[in-house]
Amino acid sequence: MTRSFLAEAGWSGAAMTPIAGDASARRYTRLARDGDTAILMQDPDGDTALFARLSRHLTSLGLSAPQILADDHTNGLLLIEDLGDALFATLSAADPAQETALYLAATETLLTLHRQSAPALDAATPPKLAQMTDLAFDCYLVNATGNVAPQAKADCIAEFEAALATHAPDTDVMILRDFHAENLIWLPDRVGPARTGLLDFQDALQGHRAYDLASLLTDARRDVSRSTADGVIRHYVTKSGLSDADFRSALAVLGAQRNLRILGVFARLARNGKSQYLNLMHRVWGHLQTDLAHPALAPVAAILNPVLPPPTPDILARLRLSCPTQ
Numbered sequence: 001m002t003r004s005f006l007a008e009a010g011w012s013g014a015a016m017t018p019i020a021g022d023a024s025a026r027r028y029t030r031l032a033r034d035g036d037t038a039i040l041m042q043d044p045d046g047d048t049a050l051f052a053r054l055s056r057h058l059t060s061l062g063l064s065a066p067q068i069l070a071d072d073h074t075n076g077l078l079l080i081e082d083l084g085d086a087l088f089a090t091l092s093a094a095d096p097a098q099e100t101a102l103y104l105a106a107t108e109t110l111l112t113l114h115r116q117s118a119p120a121l122d123a124a125t126p127p128k129l130a131q132m133t134d135l136a137f138d139c140y141l142v143n144a145t146g147n148v149a150p151q152a153k154a155d156c157i158a159e160f161e162a163a164l165a166t167h168a169p170d171t172d173v174m175i176l177r178d179f180h181a182e183n184l185i186w187l188p189d190r191v192g193p194a195r196t197g198l199l200d201f202q203d204a205l206q207g208h209r210a211y212d213l214a215s216l217l218t219d220a221r222r223d224v225s226r227s228t229a230d231g232v233i234r235h236y237v238t239k240s241g242l243s244d245a246d247f248r249s250a251l252a253v254l255g256a257q258r259n260l261r262i263l264g265v266f267a268r269l270a271r272n273g274k275s276q277y278l279n280l281m282h283r284v285w286g287h288l289q290t291d292l293a294h295p296a297l298a299p300v301a302a303i304l305n306p307v308l309p310p311p312t313p314d315i316l317a318r319l320r321l322s323c324p325t326q
Contacts, residue, residue: 002042005077006031009070011038030082037082038069043202044076051202052078057119057174063109064187064197083197089181089222100228105195106184106216107232111239112193114209118174124207125171126164129257130157135264141308143267144315152307159299160257167296168208168250175207176200179215181222209240210250211258218255218287220262220280252294259288260304263311270319278319281311 006012014031019039029040041048048071058065066080088106092099122128137153178200185197213236217229233251237244262284266277292301309315 001072001075002040002077005070005072005075006040006079009079011079014038016040031079039066039080039082041078041080042076043078046076046202048076048078049073054119054201054204055080058113058198058201061112061116062192062194063112064185064190064194065201066197066199083185083187083199086186087182088184088186088196091186092181092222096225099225100231102181102184102186103216103224103228103232104235105186105193106179107213107236109193109196109198110179110209110212111236113176114173114240116174118172118206121174121204121206123171124175124205124211126161126169129164129207129254130161133157133160133257133260133264135268136260136308137264139264139267139271140319143271144309144311144318147307149307152303156300156303159303160253163253163296163300164257167246167253168210170208171206173207173209175205175209175211177203177205177211177215179212180219181216208250208254210247211254214251214255214258217251218259218291220259220266220284220287223283249294249296252291253296256288256291256294256297256300259284259291263288267319275320278311278316281316285311 003012006014011031011033014033017030017032019028019030025043025045027042029042031038031040041051043051052068052071052073055065055068059067064083066083068078068080070079071077088102092102133156134153137149137156141147141149176198183198183200185199187195187197213232217224217232233248234244236242237247263281266281266284269275269277291297292304311319
């Protein structure tokens with residue numbers, strides 16, 4: 001199947017090098033042939049037609065999503081443009097002085113995206129986002145402590161919905177959802193917002209314009225300097241003409257929603273044999289606590305603080321025991 005797909009695309013006999021993937025079941029392979037490269041994306045359980053549609057939408061806006069070179073949506077195969085290996089995370093780690101410039105470039109990409117109407121996608125409404133926090137209870141809390149806490153879960157979802165409805169109700173832009181430094185590629189030979197290569201957007205929704213900035217700045221995989229984060233927020237607020245206080249409230253509420261859900265996702269991944277994500281929980285917990293300290297989230301914090309334990313060594317050990325490969 002894959003061989004015939006590559007043959008029809010003109011890439012038969014190419015050298016193949018696997019590329020480290022993410023938490024999903026998608027697989028990526030770099031192909032090399034006669035000095036050219038491309039990426040084979042295999043996602044039999046996903047929606048490659050959606051990925052291709054969104055890639056074409058982003059490129060139509062002058063942004064740098066991978067060009068679609070060939071597709072076989074029936075079998076979950078795509079051949080896409082190779083944007084290279086210059087990850088923002090790698091470059092920032094090698095030279096921290098680059099961090100602010102890279103993150104400002106990513107912010108310009110978001111500003112360009114947010115000036116355009118979102119394509120037809122499901123909406124990340126306050127009820128939908130609030131309900132998505134249930135994983136923190138169903139996977140993190142249950143696997144770590146054995147507690148179910150149904151009333152706390154229901155109260156948390158209700159208070160999150162209220163906070164989101166007050167501080168981040170809009171669903172007027174495309175949100176990529178996994179907009180962070182390991183999914184962004186530096187393309188210095190391109191111009192303006194096209195210098196930020198976009199790798200992961202197949203879970204995109206219509207949502208609030210602060211969502212992807214919360215994803216960028218409260219990154220589970222790396223610490224972003226305070227000066228960079230402040231500079232990015234000021235830049236976005238200045239360029240968009242939004243209220244600084246209102247935007248920071250939206251960032252806090254959306255950041256807390258994301259990081260609470262990520263606790264549950266990482267616990268679920270451990271249960272499914274990917275316990276390496278537990279090593280990131282301390283950072284996720286720190287982001288969550290910072291956001292919960294915002295006044296907009298006082299009712300949520302009052303519910304979570306008594307029932308949700310921090311990822312102590314004992315808690316992480318219990319989560320690792322839920323991993324079937326250990």
